[in-house]
Amino acid sequence: MENLILALGWIGVFAPVALGAVGSAIGCSVAGQAACGAMLDVESGYGKFIGLSAMPSSQVIYGIVIMFTLSGIGVSDNSAPGLLGIGLLTGIALMYSAIYQGQAVAACINASKNKPEVFGLSIAPAAIVEGFAVFAFVFALVLGQQIAA
Amino acid sequence: MAENAYYTLVTSLPHIDSLFDSKITPISRLQLDRRLSMLNQEDKDTLIKVEQLMHWSHLGEDVDEAALIKLAARLHGELPSQTLRDLINWRLDMRTVMAALRRKMQGKQAPGDPQWSFGTRYAYIRRNWSNPTLGLQHAFPWIPQAIDCLNRQDYLSLEKTLLEAVWRRLDDAGRQHCFDFEAVVIYLLRWNLVARWTAYDGEQAVDRFNELTDLALGEFVNPLSGTRDGDSLIEQS
Numbered sequence: 001m002e003n004l005i006l007a008l009g010w011i012g013v014f015a016p017v018a019l020g021a022v023g024s025a026i027g028c029s030v031a032g033q034a035a036c037g038a039m040l041d042v043e044s045g046y047g048k049f050i051g052l053s054a055m056p057s058s059q060v061i062y063g064i065v066i067m068f069t070l071s072g073i074g075v076s077d078n079s080a081p082g083l084l085g086i087g088l089l090t091g092i093a094l095m096y097s098a099i100y101q102g103q104a105v106a107a108c109i110n111a112s113k114n115k116p117e118v119f120g121l122s123i124a125p126a127a128i129v130e131g132f133a134v135f136a137f138v139f140a141l142v143l144g145q146q147i148a149a
Numbered sequence: 150m151a152e153n154a155y156y157t158l159v160t161s162l163p164h165i166d167s168l169f170d171s172k173i174t175p176i177s178r179l180q181l182d183r184r185l186s187m188l189n190q191e192d193k194d195t196l197i198k199v200e201q202l203m204h205w206s207h208l209g210e211d212v213d214e215a216a217l218i219k220l221a222a223r224l225h226g227e228l229p230s231q232t233l234r235d236l237i238n239w240r241l242d243m244r245t246v247m248a249a250l251r252r253k254m255q256g257k258q259a260p261g262d263p264q265w266s267f268g269t270r271y272a273y274i275r276r277n278w279s280n281p282t283l284g285l286q287h288a289f290p291w292i293p294q295a296i297d298c299l300n301r302q303d304y305l306s307l308e309k310t311l312l313e314a315v316w317r318r319l320d321d322a323g324r325q326h327c328f329d330f331e332a333v334v335i336y337l338l339r340w341n342l343v344a345r346w347t348a349y350d351g352e353q354a355v356d357r358f359n360e361l362t363d364l365a366l367g368e369f370v371n372p373l374s375g376t377r378d379g380d381s382l383i384e385q386s
Contacts, residue, residue, distance in 0.1 A: 036161075037158060
């Protein structure tokens with residue numbers, strides 16, 4: 001039983017990275033495919049499409065930071081349930097935000113390809129989704145400190 | 150094709166801004182076909198079925214209507230998406246409505262054959278034959294305008310009315326689909342509308358009309374054309 005609790009604790013520690021990586025991979029893939037398609041249709045401005053398509057990669061970076069913070073607390077019988085709860089739920093939030101950010105970026109690329117003047121505005125939905133990922137990231141760090149305490 | 154793989158295809162297709170302001174298609178058919186080659190075989194087959202259902206220009210004038218109705222029913226049943234089935238049904242219904250309005254304009258009675266057309270409304274239209282708008286003015290708000298155009302024999306306005314109705318319907322459908330197969334089909338149908346509109350050419354139409362009248366009149370073409378041997382009827386009028 002003790003080993004199971006410890007295993008769950010380690011799942012909580014690594015979940016933000018693993019799920020964040022899954023989300024970022026899907027999000028970047030979707031946005032990257034849209035960027036590739038857009039490059040077939042336009043004559044210039046390829047760089048901004050490729051730059052945008054990397055936007056969903058931030059979630060895995062947040063996941064790495066959370067992983068180091070949670071692993072710094074140390075996995076024990078007492079901390080494992082808290083680590084599982086915070087780590088797993090943060091990982092899920094990061095994964096979904098990366099996937100949906102990828103779709104928002106794809107829509108942004110499609111819109112700005114046809115109408116370059118809306119480029120700045122069309123990034124807004126993707127930026128808002130990024131904001132939600134940042135919420136999950138920041139409050140995971142804050143709550144992580146409470147487990148340590 | 151994986152669901153995500155439509156992103157590349159859809160973003161590679163140039164935006165179609167408007168129908169009547171277009172002077173040329175935003176992408177040539179050759180280029181469009183190259184882009185559509187990104188689809189997997191199953192999607193390509195579906196696309197062919199949709200085009201077979203929607204475009205009849207390849208059919209000869211001696212087409213067997215019963216066989217065409219059967220073919221349409223079979224192809225329609227094989228479509229994988231409810232959105233596509235609804236869209237195709239709407240388009241086929243539109244054709245049925247126009248066929249009915251033209252028949253009525255010629256003073257003909259309701260068709261005798263219960264399955265006289267395709268789509269979903271042919272039985273309803275047959276039952277409501279005496280109604281001036283076939284009882285469908287709410288489902289198809291363009292019907293009164295189409296009847297008006299038919300009465301005035303203003304076929305250019307009629308064509309524009311019908312094209313605009315299709316364009317709006319595709320616009321509505323397009324808003325619900327961004328990066329999926331339905332979005333590709335809707336794009337293709339919109340492209341076909343633009344291609345059709347931009348291909349209209351007055352001079353070509355006159356030539357074609359003359360060709361058809363010459364064909365119909367056969368050996369009587371010269372006496373009827375009066376002093377100007379070989380000239381066309383339309384030029385005299």
